Amino acid sequence: MNTMEIEKKWQKYWEEHETFKAMNNDSKKKPYYILVEFPYPSGAGLHVGHVRSYTAHDAMARMKRMQGYNVLFPMGWDAFGAPAEQYAIKNHIHPKDAVRENIHTFKNQMKTLGFSFDWDREFSTTDPEYYKWTQWQFLQFYKHGMAYKATMPVNWCPNCKTVLSNEDSAGGVCERCGTEVIQKEKSQWMLKMASYSEDLLKGLDDTHFAEKVKLGQINWIGKSTGVELDVEIVGGGKFSIFTTAIETIYGITFFVIAPDGKLIKELMPRVENKEEVEKYIEETAKKSAMARTELNKDKTGCIVKGIKAINPVNGKEVPVFLGDFVLGDYGTGAVMAVPSHDQRDFEYAKAHNLEMIEVISGGDTANHAFEKQDYLGKGCTLVNSEEFTGMTVEEAKEKITQKLVDKGIARKVNNYKMRDWIFSRQRFWGEPIPMIYCEHCGWVPMDEKDLPLLLPDVAEYEPTDTGESPLAKIEEWVNTTCPKCGAKAKRETDTMPNWAGSSWYFLRFMDPHNTKEFASMDAMKYWSKVNWYNGGMEHTARHLLYARFWVQFLYNIGLVPHKEMIDIRVSHGMILGSNNEKMSKSKGNVINPDDIVKEYGADTLRVYEMFMGDYQQDVAWNVDSLKGCNRFLNRIIKIGESINDQEGYKDQVLANKTIKKVSEDLVTLKFNTAVSALMIMLNEYEKYEDGITKDEYRLLLTLLNPIAPHITEELNEKYKLGNPICESAWPTYDESLTKESTKTIGVQINGKHRGEVEVTEEDTEETVKQKIEKIENIKKYINEKEIVKFIYIPNKIVSIIVK
RNA sequence: GCUUGUGUGGCGGAACUGGUAGACGCGCUGGACUCAAAAUCCAGUGAUAGCGAUAUCGUGUGGGUUCGAUUCCCACCACAAGCACCA
Numbered sequence: 010m011n012t013m014e015i016e017k018k019w020q021k022y023w024e025e026h027e028t029f030k031a032m033n034n035d036s037k038k039k040p041y042y043i044l045v046e047f048p049y050p051s052g053a054g055l056h057v058g059h060v061r062s063y064t065a066h067d068a069m070a071r072m073k074r075m076q077g078y079n080v081l082f083p084m085g086w087d088a089f090g091a092p093a094e095q096y097a098i099k100n101h102i103h104p105k106d107a108v109r110e111n112i113h114t115f116k117n118q119m120k121t122l123g124f125s126f127d128w129d130r131e132f133s134t135t136d137p138e139y140y141k142w143t144q145w146q147f148l149q150f151y152k153h154g155m156a157y158k159a160t161m162p163v164n165w166c167p168n169c170k171t172v173l174s175n176e177d178s179a180g181g182v183c184e185r186c187g188t189e190v191i192q193k194e195k196s197q198w199m200l201k202m203a204s205y206s207e208d209l210l211k212g213l214d215d216t217h218f219a220e221k222v223k224l225g226q227i228n229w230i231g232k233s234t235g236v237e238l239d240v241e242i243v244g245g246g247k248f249s250i251f252t253t254a255i256e257t258i259y260g261i262t263f264f265v266i267a268p269d270g271k272l273i274k275e276l277m278p279r280v281e282n283k284e285e286v287e288k289y290i291e292e293t294a295k296k297s298a299m300a301r302t303e304l305n306k307d308k309t310g311c312i313v314k315g316i317k318a319i320n321p322v323n324g325k326e327v328p329v330f331l332g333d334f335v336l337g338d339y340g341t342g343a344v345m346a347v348p349s350h351d352q353r354d355f356e357y358a359k360a361h362n363l364e365m366i367e368v369i370s371g372g373d374t375a376n377h378a379f380e381k382q383d384y385l386g387k388g389c390t391l392v393n394s395e396e397f398t399g400m401t402v403e404e405a406k407e408k409i410t411q412k413l414v415d416k417g418i419a420r421k422v423n424n425y426k427m428r429d430w431i432f433s434r435q436r437f438w439g440e441p442i443p444m445i446y447c448e449h450c451g452w453v454p455m456d457e458k459d460l461p462l463l464l465p466d467v468a469e470y471e472p473t474d475t476g477e478s479p480l481a482k483i484e485e486w487v488n489t490t491c492p493k494c495g496a497k498a499k500r501e502t503d504t505m506p507n508w509a510g511s512s513w514y515f516l517r518f519m520d521p522h523n524t525k526e527f528a529s530m531d532a533m534k535y536w537s538k539v540n541w542y543n544g545g546m547e548h549t550a551r552h553l554l555y556a557r558f559w560v561q562f563l564y565n566i567g568l569v570p571h572k573e574m575i576d577i578r579v580s581h582g583m584i585l586g587s588n589n590e591k592m593s594k595s596k597g598n599v600i601n602p603d604d605i606v607k608e609y610g611a612d613t614l615r616v617y618e619m620f621m622g623d624y625q626q627d628v629a630w631n632v633d634s635l636k637g638c639n640r641f642l643n644r645i646i647k648i649g650e651s652i653n654d655q656e657g658y659k660d661q662v663l664a665n666k667t668i669k670k671v672s673e674d675l676v677t678l679k680f681n682t683a684v685s686a687l688m689i690m691l692n693e694y695e696k697y698e699d700g701i702t703k704d705e706y707r708l709l710l711t712l713l714n715p716i717a718p719h720i721t722e723e724l725n726e727k728y729k730l731g732n733p734i735c736e737s738a739w740p741t742y743d744e745s746l747t748k749e750s751t752k753t754i755g756v757q758i759n760g761k762h763r764g765e766v767e768v769t770e771e772d773t774e775e776t777v778k779q780k781i782e783k784i785e786n787i788k789k790y791i792n793e794k795e796i797v798k799f800i801y802i803p804n805k806i807v808s809i810i811v812k
Numbered sequence: 813g814c815u816u817g818u819g820u821g822g823c824g825g826a827a828c829u830g831g832u833a834g835a836c837g838c839g840c841u842g843g844a845c846u847c848a849a850a851a852u853c854c855a856g857u858g859a860u861a862g863c864g865a866u867a868u869c870g871u872g873u874g875g876g877u878u879c880g881a882u883u884c885c886c887a888c889c890a891c892a893a894g895c896a897c898c899a
Contacts, residue, residue, distance in 0.1 A: 221816055221894095228815070228895065236899080252899060267898090308897085334897040344899045353897050426898055532848095546893075572847095620826055620837070626817095627892080631836050634824065641837085643852095682826070685836040692836090755832030760880055762832060786866080800879060806831040808879050 012610030015723040020123055022722075028735050029074075029125040031081040031531050033520065038079035038537050043070045044515055046544035052096055055118040056592070056631070057618070060397035062581040063613045065624055065680055068715035069541065070673050074125075075711075075739035080279050081536060084119065084126040084400050084517040086112050086133035089140075089456060090507035094438040098471055104438045104465075108135055118603060122611045123718050130521040139442040139517065141461030142527035143510050146563070147432075148443060148454050153238035153566060154203045158452065161431055165476060174638035174700040191295055193476065197433035198442060198503065201442030202558050206230050206425035208572075209557055215571075218553075218578040225550045231426025236410055237341060240264065240324045243317040243326055244279075247418040248272050251340035251424055254381050255413070256406045259394040260347035260368035261320045262358065265310070265332040268293040270342030273313070273331065279698040281315035286331060290653075293333045294517075308357040309333060321418055321550040322409070323395065332357060340424050349374040350381070368393050369402060430555065432505060437470035437479040439504030447491035447498040456492050462500075478502040511552060512559035515539050516569065530570065539575045546580045552576060584618075589629045600630050612717035613639040619716050638684075642720055644691060645713065649724050651700035658705055660745050663693055668742040671712045680716070687713050703730050709750050711740060756781060757808045758790045766807060772800045781807060 014122050023440040045066050048059060070082040088108045097104040112133060119126065132139050150156040157690050163172050168188035172195075175652055210230050213223050235253035242248070250264065266272050268290045278288050289311040310332040317326045334353060335344055347360035348365040355378040358365055365374065371389045372379020386401055397405045413419035443455040453679060455462060465486040470479045480486060491498040499762045513527070520532035533576070544552070556575070563569040585591055586598025593599065605614045617638040622628035658664040667690045674683035690709055694701045705728040710721040714734045758762045764786045778799060781787055791811055798810040 040890075133828095224816065225894070231895095231898065233898070250899080254899080289898090332897090334899090336898070341899095345899090351899075353899080423869050424898075550894075620824090626825095628824070629823065631838075637837050640852095647852095681824090682836080685826075688836055753832080757831085757880065760878095765832065798879060802831065804831095808831080810879055 012612070012720070013607075014610050015718040016121065016123060016724065019719045019722050020120060021122075022733070023735065026736075029070075029080075029082065029127050030129060031079060031083075031127045035079045035536050038077060040081065041073050041078040042081040042519075042536050043073070043082065044539045044543070045573045046520070046542075046548065047087050048091060048115065049087050049092065049540070050108060050115045050679065051092060052107070052111055052400055053594075054111075056584075056603055057602050057605075058581075058584045058592075059617045060602050060614060061584055061624075063119070063122070063124050064716070065581065065620050066543055067615075068619065068680065069675055070125055071715035071718065071735065072739055073671070075735070075737065076716075077738070081130075081518065083130040083521075084124070085117070085129070085131050085514060085518070086135070087507065087511050087514070088112065088135040089439050089510055091436060091438070091748060094436060094470065097438070099522040103466075105135070105464075105469065108133070109111055121606055122602070125718075127338060130518050132514075132517065132521055133439075134507075134514065136580040137461045137463055138524075139514075140510065142507065142517070143440050143513070144455075144460050144462060144506055145445045145457060146513065146559070147440075147505070147509075147525065148457060148460075149566060149568075150200055150562065151444070151454050153562075155204075155562060156432070157199055157201070158196055159199050159429075160194050161197050161199070162192035163195045163197070163476075164190045164437070166190055168609065172472075185293060185798065195433075195435075195476070197431050198444075198644060199499075200430040200432050202430040202555075203425060203427055205558050206232065206427050206559055206560055207423070209554065210426075212557060212561060213572050213630045215573045216578070217576050219580070220437045222549045222553070222578050222580070224556055229427060229550045229554060233424050235422065235424065235617075236413070237420045237422045238345070238413060240321060240343075240345070241319045242276075244460040246276075248318075248320070248343055249341040250345050251422065252344045252345055254347070254350065255409050255419075256391065256397075256402050257350045257368050258322050258345070258409060259391075259397070260346045260349050260366045261325070261327060262344045262348060262364040262366060263327050264318050264329045265335050265339040265344050266313070266329060267342040268331045270335075270337035272342055276313065276316055279315050280313055282312070285311055286313055289331050296666050308353070308360045309715050310357060312361075321413065321416075328363075330357075338428065339426065348378065350378055350384075352378040352380055352463075352638070354378065359556055369474045371392070392683070423647070426490060427554075430558070430563075432509070432553070433473065433503035434506050435476055436504050437472075439507060440509060440575045441480065441504055444501040445489060445491060445503065446497045447494060447496055448495045449496055450491055450498075452501075453491055453493045459492075466544060478504060480504070490791070493790075508552060512556045513531060513563070515542070515556075516560075516563075516574065526646050527568075530568075533574075538573070540577060542575045542578045545583075547721065549578065549580060579625070581624055582628060583622075585627055585629045586629045587632070592630075598630075603636070608641045609635065610642075610720075612720045613642055616642065616684060616717050620684040622681060624678045624680055635646060641688060641691070642717060644695070645709070645720070646724065648691065648694055648701065649706060649728055650726055651697075652703055652706055654701035655699075656704060657698060657700045657702060658708070659702070660693065662749055663690060664705070664708055665742040665746040666748070668708070668740045668746075669747050672739070672742070675715060684716065703728065707741060710734060711737065750805055753803065755806050756784070757806060758787065759810060760808070762786055763790055768803070770803075772803070774799065777801050777807060781809075 043064050043066050070080045073079045093104045093108055097107045103134050134140060147156065165172060166188055195721040210232060211228065213226060233253050235251055236255045237249050239247050241251050310330050313329045315332060317331045318329050327782050335342065335690045346354040346357065347365065348354040349367045350369060367374045368391055369379060369384050369389050370392045376793055389402050391400050397409060400408065410419065410421065438551045441462045441464060442462060445453050445455060447453055448455060454751050465483050467483055471745040472479055473482060487499050487502060489498055489500055490496065516528045516533060519536045520528035523529055557573065559576045560569055562571055564572045586596060588598055590596055590598060602614060615633065620638055621634060670686040671683045674680065687709065694705060706728065707725065710725050710735050714721040722734055725731065731737060751767050753765050753767050755762055756766050764784055766777065766784065767781050791809065796809060797812050
């Protein structure tokens with residue numbers, strides 16, 4: 010059998026018969042939407058890791074179709090982004106052309122693997138028909154007050170004179186030239202994502218994401234509940250701090266404020282050591298976010314002379330410091346410092362020789378801080394805290410808060426780590442942001458009917474020296490007129506991040522050819538939610554959060570039917586090289602799926618990737634194991650020769666239990682045990698001396714079909730077993746026939762396994778006991794001994810205690 | 813440091829709600845076929861002792877609960893990933 014030929018043959022058959030076409034509004038069938046993350050079509054081609062998740066969900070989709078569902082299993086391309094731009098610059102071709110080529114390669118590779126994608130719904134985020142709607146949605150954000158311009162720091166390489174992404178500036182140095190990255194202020198578009206913190210947290214309850222995925226999201230949102238407190242400055246003025254440990258308020262010995270915050274700028278006129286303070290601010294500004302947070306040990310800082318703050322509970326006057334561990338954009342940009350009960354404050358106090366006051370008893374505050382994770386819930390009590398002394402921490406927390414709230418100087422608040430989304434990129438290869446700057450009118454949105462705002466078709470897309478987007482150089486594109494007053498105006502030259510296009514593509518798949526809307530409400534209501542969404546673990550925090558934010562916003566303005574449009578999120582484990590390391594060109598351990606398909610065929614690769622291990626766990630590539638799967642398929646072919654002219658199933662239990670196992674495993678991501686169940690079935694068939702029936706063969710082929718679709722169809726046709734499997738119904742099983750009527754169970758004596766006994770459903774404790782007394786090896790353990798206890802758990806075990 | 817996950821033969825991995833640990837596959841050993849090899853087929857394969865029936869040990873380590881623990885509880889170790897001065 011020529012695998013290449015039969016694979017081609019069936020791929021053609023599916024294409025001609027539109028076997029995998031999903032129809033919108035098919036009222037006869039239940040909709041079922043299975044989605045795998047659309048890939049970024051890189052120049053390297055499809056990775057065996059892609060093959061793993063695509064095969065897994067392809068198998069699921071194929072089974073669901075046979076079970077009578079209207080399955081939506083789409084594929085597309087996430088083709089904007091820096092890598093395409095870099096590749097284009099290096100190879101001197103337009104990113105558009107590079108992307109087109111790469112998509113072509115990817116698509117061909119996918120086709121040779123026989124994935125049942127509905128190619129009618131294919132699109133790329135770089136298609137103007139698609140990004141028109143990405144731009145349109147940005148305008149909705151803007152019109153609803155959710156998009157604004159703000160000056161934000163960007164990673165800047167002073168040598169390359171270019172803006173770097175966080176990834177390209179890992180470790181605080183430029184990836185290209187190794188120069189230390191600095192922070193440069195730039196005016197950028199922002200989306201008000203932080204205002205959705207609570208909704209994004211609550212929304213998780215309406216999803217069925219894996220627990221670890223939910224936790225990732227919860228961590229990223231980073232909610233903390235505490236108190237915002239007003240602090241008076243000696244000689245007038247005040248500022249606010251945020252704390253989650255108000256119970257330690259009597260332990261305040263100083264305050265620390267952020268060098269990058271607004272507060273220090275306001276206080277500047279009263280500062281006595283201006284030079285020193287300014288120098289420290291400057292030093293901090295030089296540090297990238299990375300460098301700043303990596304400084305884990307040394308607590309740098311600088312006193313702010315001339316400013317003293319008053320502890321509101323006892324009127325104590327304490328000094329104020331600058332410290333770069335306090336962040337300008339979290340909380341209020343200022344903290345109260347209680348060195349006895351916060352390790353960070355403790356280290357700062359040690360480094361700067363500051364006073365410490367213990368206010369919660371039970372810790373060793375001379376050597377390290379006694380922190381809230383250690384004292385909470387342990388019944389610890391307060392000391393040195395006036396009327397609160399002696400109260401438990403929990404009680405004091407409440408009473409102190411109440412007192413401060415009553416005085417009108419404190420408020421209970423929630424803080425979130427999640428910030429607004431920086432939505433501008435100084436790049437060519439992204440969706441242009443459809444905004445125009447007019448000297449008279451300010452920022453003006455483009456008229457919706459003028460969308461899409463196309464990327465100019467020019468040869469220059471290298472970044473500029475000034476850090477502006479390459480678009481800034483293209484004058485005929487930049488210069489336009491104000492949509493409001495008609496005066497001369499300029500376009501925004503930054504583009505969107507590539508998270509933008511991927512934040513709503515799953516909606517577009519529901520209605521990909523719609524020219525009037527991004528997707529019709531009817532189509533979205535019909536498909537309802539993405540039932541399964543599979544993607545890499547690296548996207549479970551950010552991409553998923555962006556996508557949920559985007560959807561929640563669309564929901565709030567009435568454009569999508571559900572607040573959460575993704576129901577289950579799962580992620581696959583990585584495929585490592587045979588040396589157990591991540592596959593990479595430099596390590597030379599990359600496996601190209603094309604080579605495997607050529608040598609063994611697509612079905613072998615598919616079976617192997619499903620069988621290689623737990624789907625959600627990382628696993629190393631193993632050629633021998635791959636060959637084993639090839640052997641399995643060859644035996645499947647060979648056993649066809651033994652078909653006899655009998656009918657039905659010799660072993661009803663085998664048939665029923667295998668149907669059950671495979672049907673369940675394909676929707677619980679246990680693909681490896683599904684394959685193993687089929688191997689067991691084949692092993693049993695091979696033991697039949699008079700061959701197998703057509704029914705038996707057809708069953709095996711049908712159950713294997715979702716994983717190895719080509720060869721099973723071919724054999725089904727060759728032996729005239731019935732209609733093509735992909736057009737047939739999935740087999741059902743009879744629960745009562747999935748178990749043998751007798752079962753061999755273990756016999757334990759004093760907790761040790763001593764033998765086996767065969768039992769039937771009808772057996773009672775008494776009959777089992779009689780059976781056991783006849784077993785040689787067990788007799789010697791019970792004879793002449795007193796049976797203290799006799800336990801028989803039907804279908805499980807016999808356990809005897811003797812003395 | 814924090815969070816999460818993982819730890820089972822030579823290897824990838826099975827084991828339902830606590831019930832015969834090691835399914836299935838790979839590898840290895842022996843045999844058949846062959847001039848020979850590959851492929852294929854048959855048998856065996858956790859460790860130790862024994863010709864053998866069988867016995868002892870065995871799911872990262874140390875405890876505990878239980879008639880019975882890979883599974884539950886406590887403490888610890890190792891590895892991986894994510895977050896990382898978040899007040």
